[in-house]
Amino acid sequence: MGKVSMTVNGKAVSADVEPRTLLVEYIREHLRLTGTHVGCDTTQCGACTVHVNGQAMKSCTMLAVQAEGADITTIEGLAKGSELHPMQASFKENHGLQCGFCTPGMVMAGIDIRRRHPNADEQTVRHELEGNMCRCTGYHNIVKAIMNAQV
Amino acid sequence: MYQFEYHKASSVDDALNKLSGADDGKILAGGMTLLPTMKQRLAAPSDLIDLAGVKELKGIKVDRSSVTIGAMTTHFEVHSSPDVQKAIPALAALAGLIGDPMVRHRGTIGGSLANSDPSADYPAAVIGLGATIKTNSREIAADDYFKDLFETALGDDELIVSVSFPIPKRAAYQKFPQPASRYAMVGVMVAETADGVRVGVTGAGPCAFRVPEMEKALTAKFAPESVADIKVSSDGLNSDIHGSNEYRAHLVTVMAKRAVANA
Numbered sequence: 291m292g293k294v295s296m297t298v299n300g301k302a303v304s305a306d307v308e309p310r311t312l313l314v315e316y317i318r319e320h321l322r323l324t325g326t327h328v329g330c331d332t333t334q335c336g337a338c339t340v341h342v343n344g345q346a347m348k349s350c351t352m353l354a355v356q357a358e359g360a361d362i363t364t365i366e367g368l369a370k371g372s373e374l375h376p377m378q379a380s381f382k383e384n385h386g387l388q389c390g391f392c393t394p395g396m397v398m399a400g401i402d403i404r405r406r407h408p409n410a411d412e413q414t415v416r417h418e419l420e421g422n423m424c425r426c427t428g429y430h431n432i433v434k435a436i437m438n439a440q441v
Numbered sequence: 442m443y444q445f446e447y448h449k450a451s452s453v454d455d456a457l458n459k460l461s462g463a464d465d466g467k468i469l470a471g472g473m474t475l476l477p478t479m480k481q482r483l484a485a486p487s488d489l490i491d492l493a494g495v496k497e498l499k500g501i502k503v504d505r506s507s508v509t510i511g512a513m514t515t516h517f518e519v520h521s522s523p524d525v526q527k528a529i530p531a532l533a534a535l536a537g538l539i540g541d542p543m544v545r546h547r548g549t550i551g552g553s554l555a556n557s558d559p560s561a562d563y564p565a566a567v568i569g570l571g572a573t574i575k576t577n578s579r580e581i582a583a584d585d586y587f588k589d590l591f592e593t594a595l596g597d598d599e600l601i602v603s604v605s606f607p608i609p610k611r612a613a614y615q616k617f618p619q620p621a622s623r624y625a626m627v628g629v630m631v632a633e634t635a636d637g638v639r640v641g642v643t644g645a646g647p648c649a650f651r652v653p654e655m656e657k658a659l660t661a662k663f664a665p666e667s668v669a670d671i672k673v674s675s676d677g678l679n680s681d682i683h684g685s686n687e688y689r690a691h692l693v694t695v696m697a698k699r700a701v702a703n704a
Contacts (some may be wrong), residue, residue, distance in 0.1 A: 292447065309447035309489070321458050333477050337545065345517070347548040352547070355447050356469075356491065402542065406521075420623060421541025 296360045298323070299367030307354045314338045316354035317364060325365035325394050329423070337424030339395035339402075340364050341411035346402035348421070365394035368401075376440045377401045386435030395422050400436035410437060442476075445484040449494050452477065453577050453600060455456055456490050461598060463488035468600060470513060470552030473544050483492060492545055498551065498602060503528050512551025514541070517551060531612040531630065531704070532570065535562050538616055546551040551601040554586075557593045557648055560624040561664060564649030566616060569630025569641025572606045583641075587648035609634045615696040616682045617644075625664075627692035629654075631700040633663055637652035637694050645689045647680050655697055 295304035298321060305320050317323050317340065329337035331350050340362040368375035374382065375398050389394045394404040398417075403410055403418045410418070415433045422430060447465070450456035460466045467486035469475060477547055480483045492498055498513035503524040510519060519536035526533040539545055539553070539562050544659070551564045554574065566572065567583045574581040577601045584592050612632035619626045625644035632639050638659040640652040658667040673693045677685035 308444065310442045310444055331480065333473065333544065336541070339543055342546075346543050347546050348543045351473060353447065353472070353476070356472070356493065358449075398543070406542075418542055421543050 292355060294354050294358050296357050298362045301312075301366060309353060310330060311354055312350055313340070313342075313352040313354050313357050313362075314349035315364070315367075316357075317349060323327045323364050323366050327394055329391065331396075334421070334423065335392070337392050337395040338424065339398040341402065344405075346399050348400055353392070355439055356389060363398075365397060368397070369372045377404070377436070380439035381437040383437060384435040386428070386431045388428040392422060392426075395407070396424070396432050396436075400432075400439065401441065403436060404439060404441045412437060431440050442479045443482065444475070444484055445501060446477075446488040448488060448490045450490050450492055452495055453497060453602060454652060456492060457598060459488070459490045460600075461495055462617075465486065468492060468555070470555070471515065471547040471549040471635060472552075474542065474552070474558065475550040476479070476555050484499045492551075496675050498545055506548075507605050508532065508608060509603050509605040510550050511603050513549050514551075516545035516548050516550070517542070519543065528561045528608050529570070529612065530608060531607060531609075531614050532566055535566050535614040535616075535628075535630070536537075536564055538614075548620075550604055553655070554604065555593065555595060555601055557587060557591055558624070559590055559647055560619070560626070560628075560644040561630055562616065562643060563642045565625070565630040565643035566641075567612070567641070568649045568651055569608045569639050570609060570612060570621065570632050571636075571639055572636060575603045575605065576601055584651070587650070589648040592648070596648055606636060608672055611704045613700045615700040616690050616704065617696055627689050627696050629693060629696040629700050631632070631659065631697060632649065633659075633704065637679060638663065642673075642693055642697075643675070645693050647677070647679070652693065652697070663701065665702045668694060671697075 291306045327337040329335035333351040464487040466488040469489045469491045502509045516536045516539045530702045560697045609632040616628040627644040630641040642651045675686040675690035680686040
């Protein structure tokens with residue numbers, strides 16, 4: 291066991307974890323922030339996407355100890371009280387979800403895409419989403435939501 | 442994942458000391474291959490030595506004749522670097538084709554080359570551009586680096602520090618991605634350098650390789666038709682459910698042709 295400290299959604303947190311504890315396990319099981327999902331657990335589906343120091347990363351393929359000192363944002367850290375983040379609002383507005391399982395990862399990836407490509411066109415968004423899978427295949431409205439978010 | 446000890450290295454020397462002190466230690470770079478491998482229990486190192494805190498391994502330096510990239514520089518940093526985009530646009534473009542955005546934010550050039558996955562993208566750039574791999578103890582020429590499937594010239598106590606790419610007159614990379622994984626079924630980097638043309642192929646064989654016959658034809662005339670009729674032998678090439686060795690051999694010619702047209 292080793293101690294790990296980081297900031298999650300603006301709050302300083304620390305815990306004793308095994309080196310093999312994945313960042314997503316730490317987020318879900320220790321911090322009980324279960325909005326971040328585990329889909330494939332093999333770095334492919336993107337349901338576990340969180341922001342680490344402002345960049346989208348797959349939290350199933352990071353050790354919690356690798357996030358020592360990092361600033362983490364999860365889906366729970368986006369809304370300000372009852373006011374949705376513009377990307378969340380756009381997913382709602384465009385009906386960018388069906389079963390909702392991939393949605394937290396899609397929203398986190400979407401924010402990251404628009405940060406890097408402020409005026410992303412449809413082709414760019416589709417290409418940039420290659421690391422996020424929607425098993426309902428509801429990509430059409432997801433792409434629309436990401437393109438039209440007022441971020 | 443089996444249990445292991447985790448160590449943060451503060452310098453290259455510190456990493457090597459910790460590695461030699463471990464029972465069966467492994468160096469952790471971005472972890473985009475090593476961690477999934479450990480989760481599948483295909484690897485079970487006793488210790489991981491994390492290079493993330495080693496500042497001397499990060500960064501990109503460009504001078505008149507070369508681009509030098511620190512081993513812990515991420516694919517995203519290479520792809521988005523205005524200096525790399527200007528000096529070797531083909532290299533910046535190649536880095537943007539690796540994995541997906543989240544993987545590119547963590548995966549590193551040193552990790553990719555130390556692993557030497559047969560269908561990784563960077564090996565084509567190292568071979569095609571004639572790069573030099575700098576380790577803690579020596580410099581290894583591209584042609585001497587890749588040995589076999591997941592096998593390189595690196596010794597057990599050796600660590601990649603940086604990779605230096607000579608700036609070519611022109612170059613282009615063309616990749617035929619496996620549709621699901623986006624790994625290269627075949628990827629070809631073609632470069633016209635001061636010392637002639639180089640053709641580096643990834644995805645097709647156990648490790649990246651050159652195609653001397655194409656290089657000779659392109660040195661005589663740098664045009665797509667020069668390579669259109671040059672076939673590589675399918676003997677010993679990779680064959681799996683995604684494509685036979687004959688199919689991959691065919692793709693080498695197609696990708697080389699497209700790369701020349703785009704250079």
